[in-house]
Amino acid sequence: MADVKRRRGAKPLDGGWGWVVVGSCFMVTVCTRAVTRCISIFFVEFQSHFGADYAATSWIHSLVDCTTMLCAPVGSLVGNRWSCRVAVMLGGLLSSCGLLLSSFSTSLELLYLTMGVLTGLGFALCYTPSMALVGVYFRRRRALAYGVAVSGSGIGTLVLAPAVQLLIEAYSWRGALLVLSGLVANLCVCGALLRPIEQRDCEEEAESEEEEAESEWEEKPGVSAYRVPGLASQDAELAVGPAPPAQGRRGFLSGQEFRFLLLPGFLVLAASFLLLACGCSLPFVYLVPYALSAGVRHQRAALLMSVLGVLDILGNISFGWLTDCRCLKPYLLTSYVIAVVMEGVACLLLPLLRSFTLLVPFAVVYGYFDGAYVALIPVVTARVVGARSLSSALGVVYFLHAIPYLLSPPIGGWLVDVTGSYSATFLLSGVSLLSSAAVLSAAAGIQRCRRRPAPPTAAKS
Incomplete structure (x- = not known):
C-alpha cells in the first residue's frame, strides 16, 4: 500500500x-x-x-x-x-x-x-x-x-x-x-x-517520453533515432532517469553508464559540439578590443558586452519557451541549428561593422542566439541519450569544451598578431560555428535519406 x-x-x-x-x-x-x-x-x-x-x-x-x-x-x-x-x-x-x-x-x-x-x-x-x-x-x-x-x-x-x-x-x-x-x-x-x-517514480512517464522523443532524424530530422545493434532495448531504459546503483555492482566505473558513447548519434553531436566550442568564445574575448581598434570609445565598447549579457539572458529563457511550444517542439534540432548558424553568420559579417551603431545589432543577434543554443545543448543531448544517461553524457559534452576553451583565445590572438587585424579571428569563429551546424544538418539529411521508404515495386504476376 x-x-x-x-x-x-x-x-x-x-x-x-x-x-x-x-x-x-x-x-x-x-x-x-x-x-x-x-x-x-x-x-x-x-x-x-x-x-x-x-x-x-x-x-x-x-x-x-x-x-x-x-x-x-x-x-x-x-x-x-x-x-x-x-x-x-x-x-x-x-x-x-x-x-x-x-x-x-x-x-x-x-x-x-x-x-x-x-x-x-x-x-x-x-x-x-x-x-x-x-x-x-x-x-x-x-x-x-x-x-x-x-x-x-x-x-x-x-x-x-x-x-x-x-x-x-x-x-x-x-x-x-x-x-x-x-x-x-x-x-x-x-x-x-x-x-x-x-x-519507479518515473517509469510511467518514461513510456510517454519515449513516444514523444521520436526524433527529427527518424520521421522528422532529429537525433535520437539512431539504433545500435545489441542495444535494442536501450531507449526504454534511457528515458527513465538516474537509476540507483545496481545491487552487487562493483567498482566506480561501469560500462553501462557510458554505453551511449556507442551511439552514432552521440558521436555526431560530439563532433558538432567540439567545433562549436572552437568558435563560440572568440567574440566574447575580442569584441571589445575590435571595437576599440575601430575607433569606438571605451565606455561604448564596454556597453557592447553588457548588451551581449542581457540578450544572452533573454535568449536562455525566451528560446527555451519557444521551443517548448507544440508547433516548434518537433523541430528542436532544427531550432538549435538555426541558432548556431545565426551566430556563425554574425561572426562572418563582424569585420564589416566598423562603428558602434553597427556593432550594437551584432551584440544583440550574437548574444540572443548564444543564450538560445546554450539552453538547448542539454535538451538536444537528452534527445540522443535519454534522461538516464544524461548526467554522464553532459559530463562528456562539457569535457569536449575544455581544450577549445583553453586554446582558441590564444590562437585568435596569434592570428591578430600575424595578420594585423581581427578579420581572421572572427573568420575562424564563424567557420567553426557554421561547420558545427553543417555536421548536424548533414547527418540529419543522410539519416532521412536512409529511412525514406523504397518506391513500390511492380506487382508480382
Missing part, C-alpha cells in the same frame, strides 16, 4: 518540486559560471600585489574554466554513483574551501592550485549533476526549464560584477574572496534541495 500511495502521489515531472530543482540549478550557475566570469576582476589586484603580468594572472581564469570542463565527467560519475545531492554538496564544500584558501595565498602559484584547480574541481562536481537532474524532472517543458536554469550565468554576472568591485574597494581582494567563499558555500544548500527521483 505504501508503494501504491507513493506512486500515485509522485508527480515529479514538469512541475511541483521540479521548479525547486530549477531554482537550485539557477543558483548553481550563479555560484559557478558567474563567479568564474568575475574572477578576471581580481587580475589588476593580483598584478599589483604579486608583481605579475597579465599573461601570468590570466592563467587563473583559464585553469578554473578548463578544470571545470575537464573534470565534468568526474561530477557525472559521483552523481551517478551516489546522487546529485552528494555531488553538489561535495563540490560546494571544495569550491568554497578553494576560495577561502585563496584569500590567504602568498604567491601566484598557490592561487593556481587553490583558485584554479581546487575551485574548478568543486564547480565541476556541482554543474553537471545539477544540470542533468533538471532534465530528469522536466519532459514537456524541458527547454524552458533549462533556459531558466542557465540564465543564472548571465544574471549572476550582471549582479556580481559590480558587487565584487565594491567588495574589493571596501575589503581588499582578500576580503572579497572571503565573501565569495561564503557565497559559494550556498552550493551545499542548493545540493540539499536536489531531491533525487527513484526509478
Whole structure:
C-alpha cells in the first residue's frame, strides 16, 4: 500500500518540486559560471600585489574554466554513483574551501592550485549533476526549464560584477574572496534541495517520453533515432532517469553508464559540439578590443558586452519557451541549428561593422542566439541519450569544451598578431560555428535519406 500511495502521489515531472530543482540549478550557475566570469576582476589586484603580468594572472581564469570542463565527467560519475545531492554538496564544500584558501595565498602559484584547480574541481562536481537532474524532472517543458536554469550565468554576472568591485574597494581582494567563499558555500544548500527521483517514480512517464522523443532524424530530422545493434532495448531504459546503483555492482566505473558513447548519434553531436566550442568564445574575448581598434570609445565598447549579457539572458529563457511550444517542439534540432548558424553568420559579417551603431545589432543577434543554443545543448543531448544517461553524457559534452576553451583565445590572438587585424579571428569563429551546424544538418539529411521508404515495386504476376 505504501508503494501504491507513493506512486500515485509522485508527480515529479514538469512541475511541483521540479521548479525547486530549477531554482537550485539557477543558483548553481550563479555560484559557478558567474563567479568564474568575475574572477578576471581580481587580475589588476593580483598584478599589483604579486608583481605579475597579465599573461601570468590570466592563467587563473583559464585553469578554473578548463578544470571545470575537464573534470565534468568526474561530477557525472559521483552523481551517478551516489546522487546529485552528494555531488553538489561535495563540490560546494571544495569550491568554497578553494576560495577561502585563496584569500590567504602568498604567491601566484598557490592561487593556481587553490583558485584554479581546487575551485574548478568543486564547480565541476556541482554543474553537471545539477544540470542533468533538471532534465530528469522536466519532459514537456524541458527547454524552458533549462533556459531558466542557465540564465543564472548571465544574471549572476550582471549582479556580481559590480558587487565584487565594491567588495574589493571596501575589503581588499582578500576580503572579497572571503565573501565569495561564503557565497559559494550556498552550493551545499542548493545540493540539499536536489531531491533525487527513484526509478519507479518515473517509469510511467518514461513510456510517454519515449513516444514523444521520436526524433527529427527518424520521421522528422532529429537525433535520437539512431539504433545500435545489441542495444535494442536501450531507449526504454534511457528515458527513465538516474537509476540507483545496481545491487552487487562493483567498482566506480561501469560500462553501462557510458554505453551511449556507442551511439552514432552521440558521436555526431560530439563532433558538432567540439567545433562549436572552437568558435563560440572568440567574440566574447575580442569584441571589445575590435571595437576599440575601430575607433569606438571605451565606455561604448564596454556597453557592447553588457548588451551581449542581457540578450544572452533573454535568449536562455525566451528560446527555451519557444521551443517548448507544440508547433516548434518537433523541430528542436532544427531550432538549435538555426541558432548556431545565426551566430556563425554574425561572426562572418563582424569585420564589416566598423562603428558602434553597427556593432550594437551584432551584440544583440550574437548574444540572443548564444543564450538560445546554450539552453538547448542539454535538451538536444537528452534527445540522443535519454534522461538516464544524461548526467554522464553532459559530463562528456562539457569535457569536449575544455581544450577549445583553453586554446582558441590564444590562437585568435596569434592570428591578430600575424595578420594585423581581427578579420581572421572572427573568420575562424564563424567557420567553426557554421561547420558545427553543417555536421548536424548533414547527418540529419543522410539519416532521412536512409529511412525514406523504397518506391513500390511492380506487382508480382
